[in-house]
Amino acid sequence: MRTGLVGAALLVIGAVLAVATGTHVDDLLVLAERIWPVLLFVVSITVVAELAAEAEVFRVVAERLARIGRGRTVALWALVIVFAVASTAFLSLDTAAVLLTPVVVILARHIGVSPLPFALTTVWLANTGSLFLPVSNLTNLLAEHELDGIGAVGFLSLTIVPALVAVLVPVIVLAVVYRRELARPYEPTITVPVGDVVLFRSSVVVLVVLVPALVSGLEVWIPALAAAVALAAVFAVRRRTSLRFSLLPWQLVLFAAGLFLTVDAAQNAGLTSIVAALAGTGNAPADLLRLASVSAAGANVLDNLPAYLAAEPAAGSRERLVAVLIGVNAGPLVTPWASLATLLWHGRLAALGVEISWWRFAGLGLIVAPLTVVASTLAFAVTR
Known part of the structure; x- marks a missing residue:
């Protein structure tokens, strides 16, 4: 509810700023035309992920990972890394954070190890692992628009090097910080049968079809919406009680819409020139590092979405x-x-x-965030 209230407040602030800065209705329509496919994708992919979780797909995957790990925590952790990166890349960072967190925490408890390295792996890689594909992050979908519809393959070819580095750096930090916990052995858990085989198999089929469809060149909201409708139809027959209003991420949509409107109005009020002055110009490694650092600082001060919108005009290439x-x-x-x-x-x-605690989270973040941004930016700068 807090997210929804913040979103509503942002809509009010954005509307006031829009009126105060003389934003034209045509400009707001252009903004709406740009963001509605993004928000529709978010709604659709969230419904798909929630229903897949209801069908126990993610629990079964976690149990399979535990069995494949063969009692070695570090091997299981490596599998969680792969699972987290893949989920983030194809289902978006918010979806990965929401659905994988309970999976890895429950998994860690079942095998008798600390859940913290697994939980931090999930949230760090949900963020840093979101550079691979347009669908991985709302910011990527917005950037793809600026890249003239480069498509999933083109986007991946552009970001693959910094994306890999952005995954590697947090993994190295986690391996050092939690080396003792990750070195402990565990007893593999007993596999529990799924409650509804039809729902489970239907969800698996939908996900298997959806993943390549998201990188097929279609606008991503189309396959995501089709998958959501298909799964909803199956659940309407097999388990109608699961089709509840709370499946729809209305708070997230309200929050994102409020951010879009507020930042758009703030840009008309002079935010663009301020960010441009801080971000500098040029494509040399030092110039790119300066821009990436300003963007990262903006994300931590505001939020990654408004930070992207504020920094986008300062790009130019x-x-x-x-x-x-x-x-x-x-x-x-x-x-x-x-x-x-x-x-x-x-x-x-x-x-x-x-x-x-947020203090511990921030302390670890102050180590890994600068390392990740610097290493990823320099890797991109020397290989582009």
Whole structure:
């Protein structure tokens, strides 16, 4: 509910700023035309992920991972890394944070190890692992629009190097910080049969078809919406009680819409010139690092979404736009509000009784965020 209230407040603030700055209705229509496919994708993919979780797909995957790990925590952790990156890349960072957090926490408890390295792996890689595809992050979908519809393959070819580095750096930090916990052995858990085989198999089929469809070149909201409708139809027959209003991420949509409107109005009030002065110009490695650093700082001060919108006009080239994405995707690891995925992650942890103070989170983030942004930006700069 807090997210929805903040979103409503942002809509009011954005509307007031729009009136005060003389924003034209045509400009607001252009903004709406740009963001509605993004928000429709978010709604659709969230419904797909929630229903797949109801069908126990993610629990079964977690149990299979535990069995494949063969009693070695570090091997299981490596599998969780792969699962987290894949989920983030194809289902978006918010979806990964919401659905994987309870899976990895329950999994860690079942095998008798600390859930913290697994929980931090989820939230860090949900953010830093969101550079691979347009669907991985709302910021990427917005950037793809600026890249003239480059498509999933083109986007991946542009971001693959910084994306891999952005995954590697947090993994190295986690391996060092939690080396003792990850070295412990565990007893593999007993596999529990799924409650409804038809729902489970239907969800698996939908996900298997959806993943390649998201990178097929279609506008991503089309396959996501089709998948949501297909799964909803199956659940309407097999388990209608699961089709509840809470499946729809209305608070997230309200929050995102409020951010879009507020930042758009703030840009008309002079935010663009301020960010441009801070971000500088040029495509040299130092220039790209400056832009990525400003974007990362903006994400931690505001949120990654408004930080992207504020920094986007300062890009001006593909290379600089990727630097912005590195900053706002891989950088928001310090403050709780830097990424909505982080807030959702912490809410799930609290519900599961797992405690990690924001001070510890911020302290670790102050180590990993600068390392990740700098390493990813320089890797991109020398290989572009």
